[in-house]
Amino acid sequence: MNVQSATEKAASTAHTVADGVLDSAKEAVNATRRAASNTLDKAEASVDSLKDGVNPAIDDLAARAQELANRGINYCAETSERARRQLNQVADTTTRYVVDQPGKSLLIAAAAGAAFATIIFLSRDSSARRRDY
Template sequence: MIDTQNAAKKAVDSAHTAADNVLDSAKEAVQSTRDAANNTLDKAARKVDELHGEVNPLIDDLAARAQDLASRGISYCADTTERARRQLNQAADVTTRYVVEQPGKSMLLAAAAGAAVATLCLLSRRPSRRHEY
């Protein structure tokens, strides 16, 4: 019984760790996107300032559209990160609930998955046999 609880806790911890890792990666991607967008916007703003005396209204309009597009892109990345976080948390909750409600099946599934991975590892390390006639 204690082994089942420990295995369930380890499975839950693994799910949470995986969710946290994915969330951290998503946060880093969003931050990188924000930094790149900010740098691009800064460069565009400097260029607009340099050419301000000689630019026509069409270029001003294009710069505003580019800035709006960059802002929407940043918002989209932030929304996507939040959505990913919610989905990962939901998956972790579902996994936890399943492990708690079905500890025997959870152990069997984990054992089957481990056996499959071990079999694949063993098969991939075998030297290939070539028959020469």
């Protein structure tokens, strides 16, 4: 394996990791949106069923709940966008580092892989010992 292919592989891995984190952030935002939407639907149904006897204070509370839910959704969307920008920046920085320092990048990747493999080996060995008891 030459340095160029190792560099491309490291850059590809960095982008893959960044994409995975972005997908997780998007899913979290979508889950929050769904939860907020379900809560709003339930609140709206409750308000509709009590509408005949509703006083102005309840209408005000419903409007505040709607506003709070909208703010929450907007905050999650902004946070997701900010996370996406930061992850893209990290991926770009990593790619530049790999291109500028291919030898160091390869050594860092090898050390990280060895550390990860050691952790996996030790955790499996530990699990096997626990089963023996």
